[in-house]
Amino acid sequence: MKPDDKASAGSDLSSQEVEQTSQETKISGPSYLTVTNTLTSWMFTLDHKRIGLMYLVGVLSMFLLGGVFALLVRTELFSPIPLITPLFAGDDAGAQADLYNQWFTTHGAIMVFLVIIPGVPAALGNFVLPLLLGAKDVAFPRLNLGSFYLWMCGAAFFVYVLFSGGVDTGWTFYTPYSTSSPTAVIPAVVGVFILGFSSIFTGLNFIVTIHKMRPKGMTWFNMPLFLWATYSTAVIQVLATPVLGITLLLLILERTLGIGIFDPQNGGDPVLYQHFFWFYSHPAVYIMIIPAMGVISEIIAVHSHKRIFGYRYIAYSSVAIAIFSFIVWGHHMFTSGQSTMMNIIFSGITFSVGIPSAIKVFNWIATMYKGSINLNTSMLYGISFIFLFTIGGLTGLFLGVLSIDTHLHDTYFVVAHFHYVMMGSALIAFVGGLHHWWPKMTGRMFNEFWGRIACTLVFIGFNLTFIPQFVMGSLGMPRRYYSYEDKFQIYHQLSTIGSYVMAVGFFLTAFYLIQSLVSGKKAPMNPWGGNSLEWHTPSPPPLENFHGVPSATDPYELDQFDYDPVTGNYSSQSSKGLA
Amino acid sequence: MSGDAHQEKPEEAAGEHGDGHGHGHSPHLAHHFDSLQQQFEAGKLGMWLFLATEVLLFGGLFCFYAVYKANHPELFEWGHQFLDKRWGATNTMVLLFSSLTMALAVREAQLGRKNRILFFLSITFICGLGFMGIKYIEYSKKFHEGLFPGKSFSYATVTTAETERDLLELNVVAQKTDISRPLAEVVLIEPKAKGQVKTPAIAPGGRAINQDEIDVEIEKQSGHPEGDGLYIPPAELPKSARPPNAHVFFSIYFCLTGLHGIHVLIGMAVMVWLMVLVVKGRIGPEFFTPVDLGGLYWHLVDLIWIYLFPLLYLVE
């Protein structure tokens, strides 16, 4: 990256910087937020930044809804005797248990399909991806808006399900119960089907954007790792999600017409359903984690002010995880009746899928080593991720061992494992990324002090919630049970307390983030000292993203910046702009 | 704003025209693209990714087919006799021809000859109509014979009857039994067999009944007391035994051809939309992407049929 390239680009930017860095900032042009302000300009926007923001609001709202159901579940489990289900379902134990089943199903389905799968790609990726590429928008802006409306449609179906009898099959919709349950299975499944297409079109858009709209000088091995992560995720989205689509379609047909594919009463095979379902749903969990890892790569490097260690290895590992994710789905089916031969094959391959993930963890730690670490909120989330993902990943490997899984399948051990990876890793990375890009998206700085407090609360609460679950799982506590033997109570109680601590942490986060919108300090162009292209445009960006045509930077040349404590801005030493 | 802000190999960039250099902006160039070539290639790439999703979508149904063919070959040995490969072959010819006319339509779009584009698009549409027409003929024949997917399946034929009495007995048993449950004897009633009572509708969820009930029913239905018999030549009885899960074959058939048929209908709608675009003057040598991508969709529909046809109609 030659200094003169930066200088010539800087001459356009430096005038912008001048305006940005003054405290009485009047931005020289409107930002994407202020350029128009009618309802229809938002509803029919083609601007990826606005679409990303709308996704963000939607995803966070659904996170709240899913979280409410989580708290209902955890509260109910505080004691082996029914605590709050009688309030809604009366005195009949069967009805209480059915209601509990609906709660964990709803929690799972909302979190998986409406929050974590769209989370990083749609809410953060939509905003950041074109900026990272120096592009004006994604390849297909109308398709992007279409994806968002499909997401809304799917969410609407879920809300409808809540008011029409709920669904109690578990988020996995296993047959034969899902083909005979009297609850609103079909609307729920239609909602998921629609969300699947939202995901497919987002992935499609991102692949084309990354292939075709990179700027001059940005080769594949020059681009920020978040793009490698997004690309790998998008490949999974495009290849795996259609199989979920056809699975759900066949499930609907089985339920309505009795076609005889999944329900033994009609001549079908329930294990075949699981093959169909997990062929998508295993890659789906990598849709959740790979973008999160991409975010972490950015956060760790930027906030350590150090070049990312092992760029190529991280890039290759993203692709490797994506490909490997397609050949391990049977590890969800070890005790379902899958043949011994396939059990062995899937178990063996599952061990190998941990390797690329481990490579990433080592690279992040090596990045931090001898870096100039800034322990701000995003970085705290990043470090939490490394810790929590290590636990989540390792416990996944334990579950991959056939002899161990025989005992641990369908226990709380599994529940704890997937919460460590889905929540402790994917969601934590999402929140970390939200903080990292918050100044760019909103043009405001949030309160770091409360950010760190909230992160600590979430971290402590999370571990308090789920470590007891590992223990009671290995002691035999089954999952999806609304009552249990007395010996498990202490663990459940600790877990419930932990969930409330976490809830406080998240509510605190919401509070200070919203407060920042009202009274937060105006964000400078580069508050963290990043060098990828999004930090070379004002916060928030103008509608067309950049003034002029940006050329590629070296996104990991991070030790070149001067920090101005007055404005909070990092500027490059070689830039002609004001510090 | 100068173009070429994308990673093109120099030898590819050399042959292109209209890349934005000094030509000004074509009205067909979207604001976030730098050249018509980039826009064109992006559209193609996007469409191929979408086609990949369609392959995987149908793939689930091919998996349904494969698993049952491998593990329950008797379903296919029995079921294939109801599929008319003559109609299937005709449909294949229709779709192959429509693929040609679609490709010719794309060519005409590149040449900008409006009337010819419309001509070829209409032929493609008519071929689609023909395809759906043949599908209608096939489907209605099956529904007429009670060959529905799933629990509405109501086709039953007799193999083991040697007398009309046997025929009636098995008839009555079939009436009372849910055909998705296996019976000790396989029960089939051929609607065209001589002297047979009207094909019964099978009551779902029933169970096998005992002999006395059968005798009573037979007397009621035929008016013949036990022991009377009419001979039905074996040649008139169908060859293979209907398997217990016979309806699954038709589930596979209707799912595969049904989803494919829906895609043909969507393709026909796309043809209409393309014709509207052409009439409005939006299609020309600089921007024929909708026709090109619509063509790719139609070709995929043809591709899927190329595999469907032998798997369902030709292989036993």
Place this chain on the structure above:
Amino acid sequence: MSIVEKLLNNVDWLILSAAFLSLLATLVAGKMNKGTKDPHPVVGHMTPTVLMLTILTALLFLTWVTVGVSYIDLGSLNIIVAMGVATIKATLVSLYFMHLRWDRPFNAIILVGSFLFLGIFLGFALLDTGEYKEYLIVDPTILETQFNPSD
């Protein structure tokens, strides 16, 4: 219906005649277009008409072959031959009608890749179902549960 029935009963001759008609059209088009060259398109690549007609001829001929072979009992080879012919036809359609011959190779990689992943799905599903089918309980009367139709 009898004319239709007569036509249908000779559908293999119909296919062969269609193939020959297409061959005729190809030769005629070849003669007509001799010496002319397609104009250079603004974007993309233009397929010559003669080539398209050649491909259709090949496709129709291959259809005739596959229908004809289906009347011969080759046992387990039948499905292999049928799939083989189908794959050749599919290759012709994707290379020439769908333009992959002249497109960026990545588009072809996408198509082949999707078939590969489908192959993984089918392969593992077939392996597993084949292995456990002897343990499947086929008689549903053993699974005595109420069947409740859906909403």
